[in-house]
Amino acid sequence: MLAASEVAREHEHLIRRSAERARYQMTPEEEDLAARLRPSGAGGWSKLHGNVSSQLRGEFRGESLPVTALRALATDPDEGVRRDAYEAELKVWEGAEVVLAAALNGVKGEEGTLAARRGFPDAVAPSLLTHGIDRETLEAMQGAVVRSFPDFRRYFAAKARALGKPKLDWWDLFAPVGRSQTEWTYEAGTRFVEEQFRSYSDKLGDYAARAFTESWIDAGPRDGKRGGAFCMGWQGDESRILMNHDPSLDSVSTLAHELGHGYHNLLKAPRTPLQRETPMTLAETASIFCETIIQNAALEQATGEERLYVLETQLLGHAQVVVDIHSRFLFERAVFEGRAQRDLTPQEINDLMTWAQRETYGDALASTHPYMWAVKPHYYSLSFYNYPYTFGLLFGLGLYAQYQAAKERGEAADFQRSYDELLSGTGLADARTLAAGFGIDLHAPDFWEGSLNVIREQIAAYEAALA
Ligand SMILES: [Zn+2]
Numbered sequence: 001m002l003a004a005s006e007v008a009r010e011h012e013h014l015i016r017r018s019a020e021r022a023r024y025q026m027t028p029e030e031e032d033l034a035a036r037l038r039p040s041g042a043g044g045w046s047k048l049h050g051n052v053s054s055q056l057r058g059e060f061r062g063e064s065l066p067v068t069a070l071r072a073l074a075t076d077p078d079e080g081v082r083r084d085a086y087e088a089e090l091k092v093w094e095g096a097e098v099v100l101a102a103a104l105n106g107v108k109g110e111e112g113t114l115a116a117r118r119g120f121p122d123a124v125a126p127s128l129l130t131h132g133i134d135r136e137t138l139e140a141m142q143g144a145v146v147r148s149f150p151d152f153r154r155y156f157a158a159k160a161r162a163l164g165k166p167k168l169d170w171w172d173l174f175a176p177v178g179r180s181q182t183e184w185t186y187e188a189g190t191r192f193v194e195e196q197f198r199s200y201s202d203k204l205g206d207y208a209a210r211a212f213t214e215s216w217i218d219a220g221p222r223d224g225k226r227g228g229a230f231c232m233g234w235q236g237d238e239s240r241i242l243m244n245h246d247p248s249l250d251s252v253s254t255l256a257h258e259l260g261h262g263y264h265n266l267l268k269a270p271r272t273p274l275q276r277e278t279p280m281t282l283a284e285t286a287s288i289f290c291e292t293i294i295q296n297a298a299l300e301q302a303t304g305e306e307r308l309y310v311l312e313t314q315l316l317g318h319a320q321v322v323v324d325i326h327s328r329f330l331f332e333r334a335v336f337e338g339r340a341q342r343d344l345t346p347q348e349i350n351d352l353m354t355w356a357q358r359e360t361y362g363d364a365l366a367s368t369h370p371y372m373w374a375v376k377p378h379y380y381s382l383s384f385y386n387y388p389y390t391f392g393l394l395f396g397l398g399l400y401a402q403y404q405a406a407k408e409r410g411e412a413a414d415f416q417r418s419y420d421e422l423l424s425g426t427g428l429a430d431a432r433t434l435a436a437g438f439g440i441d442l443h444a445p446d447f448w449e450g451s452l453n454v455i456r457e458q459i460a461a462y463e464a465a466l467a
Helices: 006-010 012-022 028-040 042-055 067-075 079-095 097-117 124-131 135-147 149-162 186-200 202-213 249-268 285-301 304-339 346-364 387-408 412-424 431-436 445-466
Strands: 057-060 063-066 230-233 239-242
Touching: 006 012, 012 124, 028 042, 042 097, 057 067, 057 079, 063 067, 067 079, 079 097, 097 304, 097 346, 124 135, 124 387, 135 149, 135 304, 135 387, 135 445, 149 304, 149 346, 149 445, 186 202, 186 249, 186 285, 202 249, 230 249, 239 249, 249 285, 249 304, 249 412, 285 304, 285 387, 285 412, 304 346, 304 387, 304 445, 387 412, 387 431, 387 445
Parallel strands: none
Antiparallel strands: 057 063, 230 239
């Protein structure tokens, strides 16, 4: 087929992926039945989780608040507020645990049964196909991740000292440390982003300028607008971005992140729609890279309390993506194993969540959050919608480290050319092949260690800034 058709050859990667997926299929009748039962099975359970959890409210100091507002208090500078909000939040989840546990059992029961009937060796296997990496890559990455936990525990210990406590509690994970002297208004953010993107390349700087002058970005929060941030491809090489700016470096980082997605869309624009399909593991490369440009520039300019603030912004995010996400992976895998035997009770699910948090945070925390399985919508949709974030962060950081090395050798332009080619080709080959173009072996621990070393340096700087 590939020899006979030019169009087929242009879509070779996609065809090979489809052929690989086709090896894991039930009979056509069984696939048909499974698809028809989806809305009343896992699809229905997932919807129930969304609908129930979005209505939940809790009591905070005599006031009724949506559970999302309770969770947002985790960033309050006052520990009493954070602790009371955490306790109120746990009560809310406890009140809904029977319904939410039924939803989790429903989703994981169906996914696990289908994976086994389709001939996958375990519940992780289908996610590897979806996310476009092989098991050796996942294991090399996770091995390096686990080896970094002692370093992250040093960060948690340092943060506890900064907050004047012997040990961090769960409600302190998002507590602010340091102070920003810069007023990160949206306008200041756009100027900073354009300037720093331009210090990387004119092409990236011009891209940001174009997004600003052509008003591609819906920037501020307003009534009736949803939260969060995302970027979507629009016509031609254009993109549109939704975000909710608040005056913080974190928000400016988000702006850079979403523009990174847009830049990726720009480079994929000449490809056919099928050639643009990018697995989630590679979809976050450009966004993390752009975020790193901004955060490193902010760090270079910062002194004193501001420096601490920038480092805290970086490390708080990295701890989520490296440590917390690994707890979510361990938990999800254990739920699949347990659910294969029978329905799990809310208490059993809580115990698995607590176990997974202890395995990853270790003794760095004095308390855990047994109901995180009720909080995160990811457990109720695509399986293992977690480790691709870690891959994205570490792959983006690793490429950034390569860029810095190339710049020192006076070869920045060569790097930029290869990097643009990689982004343009994220639908043309798998991650391992694309990485090999940079001399990177995703099966070797070295690459992952290199990315984690970037974070280790930030942890050391954070400790030094607090000393
Ligand atoms: Zn993103």
